[in-house]
Amino acid sequence: MKITDVRAYALEVPMTEKISAPIGFPRAADVEEGVFAAYRSTLVFVDTDEGISGVGECMTRLSGTALRDICLTLKPLLIGRDPRDVELIWDIMWCTMLNRGHVMGFYQEAMAGIDCALWDIWGKHAEVPVWRLLGGATNPKLWCYASSLRLRSMDILRDEIDQHKANGFNAMKIKIGKDPMDWRSEMKTVEAIRKHAGDDIMLMADVNCNYGHDLKTALEVGRALQDQGLYWYEEPLYPDDIDGYAHLRDHLDIRIAAGEADFNKNSFARFLRRDALDIIQPDAARTAGITETRKIADMANAFRVQYAPHTGSSSNIIMTISMHLAMYATNFLIYEYMQSNWNKGQENPLRDELCRLPIKEFKDSYLTIEDVTGLGIDINMEVVEKYALP
Numbered sequence: 001m002k003i004t005d006v007r008a009y010a011l012e013v014p015m016t017e018k019i020s021a022p023i024g025f026p027r028a029a030d031v032e033e034g035v036f037a038a039y040r041s042t043l044v045f046v047d048t049d050e051g052i053s054g055v056g057e058c059m060t061r062l063s064g065t066a067l068r069d070i071c072l073t074l075k076p077l078l079i080g081r082d083p084r085d086v087e088l089i090w091d092i093m094w095c096t097m098l099n100r101g102h103v104m105g106f107y108q109e110a111m112a113g114i115d116c117a118l119w120d121i122w123g124k125h126a127e128v129p130v131w132r133l134l135g136g137a138t139n140p141k142l143w144c145y146a147s148s149l150r151l152r153s154m155d156i157l158r159d160e161i162d163q164h165k166a167n168g169f170n171a172m173k174i175k176i177g178k179d180p181m182d183w184r185s186e187m188k189t190v191e192a193i194r195k196h197a198g199d200d201i202m203l204m205a206d207v208n209c210n211y212g213h214d215l216k217t218a219l220e221v222g223r224a225l226q227d228q229g230l231y232w233y234e235e236p237l238y239p240d241d242i243d244g245y246a247h248l249r250d251h252l253d254i255r256i257a258a259g260e261a262d263f264n265k266n267s268f269a270r271f272l273r274r275d276a277l278d279i280i281q282p283d284a285a286r287t288a289g290i291t292e293t294r295k296i297a298d299m300a301n302a303f304r305v306q307y308a309p310h311t312g313s314s315s316n317i318i319m320t321i322s323m324h325l326a327m328y329a330t331n332f333l334i335y336e337y338m339q340s341n342w343n344k345g346q347e348n349p350l351r352d353e354l355c356r357l358p359i360k361e362f363k364d365s366y367l368t369i370e371d372v373t374g375l376g377i378d379i380n381m382e383v384v385e386k387y388a389l390p
């Protein structure tokens with residue numbers, strides 16, 4: 001089997017109205033008009049001479065056309081190769097820009113889309129699911145949490161919590177940290193959420209890096225969350241602040257989680273060597289695909305660190321890819337089952353229409369995946385054509 005073509009599409013669904021940043025975010029007011037102006041995704045298809053095609057996704061916060069063009073630029077390196085040589089092809093792509101320092105960022109996100117498409121082809125050709133290629137059904141049922149509650153009025157939050165519970169979730173994440181100066185009033189809302197949800201619901205908090213400038217606030221909030229029995233404290237600091245994360249882990253009992261903004265096994269290894277995290281959250285649409293994410297999860301296992309895949313900000317493609325990785329990883333903890341869009345008033349066709357999730361059953365906060373070959377992703381090309389940028 002040989003690769004014959006690589007096709008890539010930058011999809012963009014503009015917001016019908018301007019929205020403010022839905023999450024705490026450093027300099028949110030200054031960046032929201034760019035970052036949160038559209039739902040975005042970059043899709044990659046790899047075709048073969050046996051008529052089998054695979055699909056993957058590149059995480060796209062901005063400039064999907066740049067990701068699309070990187071994927072297309074890599075095409076000559078792939079043509080004629082056996083797509084099942086995933087390690088070799090990954091290494092060729094990695095080495096192409098390695099000595100230019102492109103070991104993070106857009107280049108890795110472009111590699112991610114191609115790499116996942118190769119695994120999809122391999123699975124389809126072998127007529128097995130990708131989780132089988134990875135090592136089998138270590139976790140035949142995936143524990144899930146609802147992602148995410150945003151701090152708003154308790155009237156709205158009570159309804160959301162009740163809805164998640166009615167849908168079968170026993171774990172939920174709360175986005176905090178919108179106003180680092182006013183964290184005490186946020187903690188009052190977290191306390192009200194805890195009270196309404198009940199002690200049998202597991203809660204986690206996610207800051208999206210917004211205490212990055214202030215380690216003391218990060219510590220104080222961590223203690224407050226710990227006192228309320230939250231399970232983990234996610235991304236309080238800037239993504240590369242290894243010393244800061246190590247400090248928090250030394251001074252807090254609540255589990256420290258991070259990794260959605262990280263890119264490769266070498267950068268994750270620096271966190272692990274410092275014992276800076278309890279839970280890692282790589283996103284396979286960012287960390288250069290399934291090939292690299294599997295290594296990151298396995299490496300974390302050796303450091304007694306658990307794996308909780310990040311799936312937000314992308315389409316159902318990465319949600320599905322993450323299910324396969326979660327099925328396999330021995331240190332898998334919990335799956336981020338996205339339940340909300342950036343814009344509460346606008347559905348996201350990249351979630352709702354592009355492809356469906358191959359979920360056989362979701363019950364008592366656990367999902368089981370359908371019997372699929374490859375990744376089990378069936379793309380609606382009408383959605384691709386409708387939202388593809390020229």
Ligand SMILES: [Mg+2]
Nearest residue numbers: 206234235260
């Ligand atoms: Mg997060």
